[in-house]
Amino acid sequence: MNYSDISRWCGANELTTFRGGGRAFAYFPRIGGEFLEVLTKLMREERRPYILGGGSNTVISDGELDAPIICTRHMRGLTFEGSTARFEAGVTVAELMREARARGLGGLEFLEGVPATLGGALRMNAGAFGCQMSEFAIRVELLAENEGGYALDTRTPRFAYRRGEQGIILGGEMRLLPMSAQESMARRAEFLARRRAKQPRQPSCGSVFKNATMSRDEAEKLGLLQYANAVADGGKNAICGEKNVVLPAGRLIDACGLKGAREGGAMISDLHANFIVNLGGATAGDFLALAVLAEQAVYEKFAIRLAREFVLLT
Numbered sequence: 376m377n378y379s380d381i382s383r384w385c386g387a388n389e390l391t392t393f394r395g396g397g398r399a400f401a402y403f404p405r406i407g408g409e410f411l412e413v414l415t416k417l418m419r420e421e422r423r424p425y426i427l428g429g430g431s432n433t434v435i436s437d438g439e440l441d442a443p444i445i446c447t448r449h450m451r452g453l454t455f456e457g458s459t460a461r462f463e464a465g466v467t468v469a470e471l472m473r474e475a476r477a478r479g480l481g482g483l484e485f486l487e488g489v490p491a492t493l494g495g496a497l498r499m500n501a502g503a504f505g506c507q508m509s510e511f512a513i514r515v516e517l518l519a520e521n522e523g524g525y526a527l528d529t530r531t532p533r534f535a536y537r538r539g540e541q542g543i544i545l546g547g548e549m550r551l552l553p554m555s556a557q558e559s560m561a562r563r564a565e566f567l568a569r570r571r572a573k574q575p576r577q578p579s580c581g582s583v584f585k586n587a588t589m590s591r592d593e594a595e596k597l598g599l600l601q602y603a604n605a606v607a608d609g610g611k612n613a614i615c616g617e618k619n620v621v622l623p624a625g626r627l628i629d630a631c632g633l634k635g636a637r638e639g640g641a642m643i644s645d646l647h648a649n650f651i652v653n654l655g656g657a658t659a660g661d662f663l664a665l666a667v668l669a670e671q672a673v674y675e676k677f678a679i680r681l682a683r684e685f686v687l688l689t
């Protein structure tokens with residue numbers, strides 16, 4: 376293979392939706408076979424690559440990354456058999472939904488507006504409005520790491536909160552729901568409206584921190600139930616359970632008075648405090664300074680250590 380056809384130096388503005396940060400040498404294989412070839416070549420050279428999809432949960436450190444990136448976004452195979460979609464990792468959520476709708480299928484409308492690839496969304500078990508990828512994925516094809524190399528495996532995926540299968544996802548299968556295009560478009564419009572009312576439009580990497588979970592007793596002791604109740608709006612989104620409560624990271628950061636806090640070209644969104652937006656010219660350093668500010672403030676006020684959701688490539 377002629378590697379120069381599928382590789383080049385790229386800036387963070389091209390690789391990530393935050394658009395600020397450094398540059399990296401990236402390979403863009405077009406099919407699984409090319410992906411394997413690139414991976415094998417890099418492993419032989421003892422250069423361990425980062426895997427990137429849409430870059431919508433990723434920030435690239437300032438400067439030049441030593442490690443190369445293999446980006447799946449040109450791996451776009453997508454076929455349907457009944458209600459099952461078979462996809463390669465680089466297919467985007469938007470593409471899948473467009474093609475599904477044309478076949479009387481739906482289901483992932485809750486992720487409309489999220490600039491993710493299916494590989495990345497499966498890896499992170501992306502979710503919103505009480506739904507998540509785990510409800511639809513039935514099989515993943517992945518390269519699982521074993522001693523000194525990778526082995527191809529196909530399995531039923533295992534998921535946790537914002538955590539999917541480990542390993543490199545090359546593709547998979549999802550079972551979608553029978554749904555008219557009209558109904559799917561109506562659901563899409565509803566979710567997009569809710570998203571736009573709550574989330575900033577400026578470049579970002581999505582939620583910076585995971586929501587925190589703790590027992591109801593502990594939350595009560597810390598006087599935190601109000602923050603959990605703030606997102607418990609009944610039905611599917613009621614995450615204030617009998618034993619455990621989920622404390623939205625954005626509410627905790629907001630309670631520290633950090634909405635609108637700025638560092639260089641970055642700002643903690645004044646619309647949703649769990650987003651750090653790029654106002655123009657933000658560096659990864661600006662982003663990280665705000666993330667650390669939020670972590671420290673939340674720890675000082677609530678004794679909660681926020682877990683990072685974004686992935687930092689260094």
Ligand SMILES: Cc1cc2nc3c(=O)[nH]c(=O)nc-3n(C[C@H](O)[C@H](O)[C@H](O)COP(=O)(O)OP(=O)(O)OC[C@H]3O[C@@H](n4cnc5c(N)ncnc54)[C@H](O)[C@@H]3O)c2cc1C
Nearest residue numbers: 426428429430431432491492494495496501502503544581
């Ligand atoms: C405007 C906006 C809104 C968002 N809203 C949501 C939301 O509602 N819910 C939500 O959960 N997230 C949301 N996100 C975050 C993000 O879109 C998700 O985490 C998504 O799953 C990331 O997909 P990606 O392809 O962009 O992954 P990337 O950012 O490219 O990668 C993320 C991680 O996945 C790994 N990865 C990527 N592809 C693969 C692969 N093929 N195999 C193995 N590992 C891989 C990477 O190595 C990295 O660790 C939002 C982001 C933005 C910018």
